[in-house]
Amino acid sequence: MASSPGQGEGNDPPYWLSQAAREPNVGIPSVPVLHDKRVSRIDKISHYLSGQSSIFQTLMDLRVEGSQHPDKERFFNTMKIIGREIQSATSFFSIPPHNGRLPLRILDMGMAPGAFLQLAMEENPDAMAHAFSLPVENGGLEVQVALDSNAVTIELVDVNMLAVDLGVDVIPQYHPDANKFSPRKLYPHDTFHLAICDAQVPSSNVQDAYRKRYEQTRLMYAQLAIALDHMGVGGSMLVFIHKIEAWDSIMLIRSFCMFSDVKLFKPTKVHAKRSSCYMIATNIQPKHEEAIKSVNSWKQLWRTATFDTETMFNSLFESQNPSVPDVLEDFGPMLAILGNEAWEVQANALESWLEEIC
């Protein structure tokens, strides 16, 4: 789900600390500069090619424009198909009876276009929902469902800017987005029975060079930390997983296995050739020591990725991660069992596709 953190490069300044902060009169550069070692290779190459070829520059502009106008209807229908398949295979969207503890509450961390939330509201007609989604002007998708506004609160905000909800009350004023962090959105006592963590960074969102490196990593930690922090005992979470065998995914699945019942589900009708799948965690025990530890660790990683240096992030990440052999020894067999079905779906889809094209 998240991209891996970059490599440390000595005592570097905070990655977002622009030239402006080092030389106060210079102004914040809006495009990466070629001599900056920390700018990724692809940025350097694109920057160079844009200067050499006007066709390449036009293509780059068209790519951004195209990603801002995806085939909305098709994407919404795809999400509906995925949602229905998840529901018929796992009943995830039906909240189990909760001994009269009403109202049932649903949290959606990246709601638009809204297929999953619509399904969840249909399955639990008495539920109340709180949903976040990135504003369209920041590259977010449009909400395409009409839900009862008495039951559903939709907040168009960037989850990566929910600093107070992530435990940061005082924003360093020298941060380039210091004024853009949001006030608290959820109260400490807000608890939910079902949470959907499907926010994924749109390619057109991250225009600021300083945000590029950790955007998806921060988004993963932010949505997981907030959702698990507000989860009620016995609740359920759906989490988008980019690739099961990626390190971040393994660590995430391993953590959830310690305080919930975990399944990995991969839809067969759409996106079957892709590596992505969904983690479905039920019977979550949010007061379990490991759950509390996970929330604290995700908040700390989000905070460091947001406000500190790349070196500090890397050393925190390393300090919180066990070695590969240790993880494989204690969790490898379970991972293979959990991943099998999803891998089989992808293998079958790729096999059929290869037969078709060869």
Ligand SMILES: C[S@@+](CC[C@H](N)C(=O)[O-])C[C@H]1O[C@@H](n2cnc3c(N)ncnc32)[C@H](O)[C@@H]1O
């Ligand atoms: C795959 S779509 C979610 C689809 C949704 N689950 C559905 O069923 O229709 C990912 C969503 O995450 C949102 N998103 C991306 N970055 C975000 C951020 N930083 N904060 C909040 N939402 C974000 C996108 O705008 C998009 O709506």
